[in-house]
Amino acid sequence: MAKKDNEKISKEEAGRKGGEATSKSHNKDNEKMSRxxxxRKGGEATSKSHxxxxxxxxxxKGGEATSESHxxxxxQENGEKGGQKGGEATxxxxxxxxxxxxxxKGGEATFESHxxxxxxxxxxKGGKANSDGDNN
Numbered sequence: 001m002a003k004k005d006n007e008k009i010s011k012e013e014a015g016r017k018g019g020e021a022t023s024k025s026h027n028k029d030n031e032k033m034s035r036x037x038x039x040r041k042g043g044e045a046t047s048k049s050h051x052x053x054x055x056x057x058x059x060x061k062g063g064e065a066t067s068e069s070h071x072x073x074x075x076q077e078n079g080e081k082g083g084q085k086g087g088e089a090t091x092x093x094x095x096x097x098x099x100x101x102x103x104x105k106g107g108e109a110t111f112e113s114h115x116x117x118x119x120x121x122x123x124x125k126g127g128k129a130n131s132d133g134d135n136n
Contacts, residue, residue, distance in 0.1 A: 009017075023033075033041075090098075
C-alpha cells in the first residue's frame, strides 16, 4: 500500500528505502556489495570531500560518546591490550635507533614543559621507591 505524501514514515523505514535506492543506483546489475567494500568506498568518498577539521570534530564526538558510555575498567583493559599489541608491532618494525630518537624527543619535550621543582619531586619519588625496594 502506497503512503500519501503527507504521512510520516519511521526512521527505520526511511533508512531501508534509502539503502535500497542507493544500492540500485550504485551497483551494476543489482550485484550485492560486501559491507567491507561499501565501507571502503564510503571512506574514500568522505576523505575526498572533508578536511582535517571534520575528522577532528567527529573524533572528538566519538571520544566523548565513548567516555560517557564506558567506565575506567573499560579503558584500562583496552589500553593494556592495545598498548601491548601496539608495542609489539612497533618493536618488530623499528630498531634501537627509533627508540633512542623518540626517547630523546620525549625527554626534550618534558624538559621544556617542566621546571626544576618538577624534577626534584620526581627524583624524591624515585629515590623513595628505590629505597623501599619497589624499583628492583
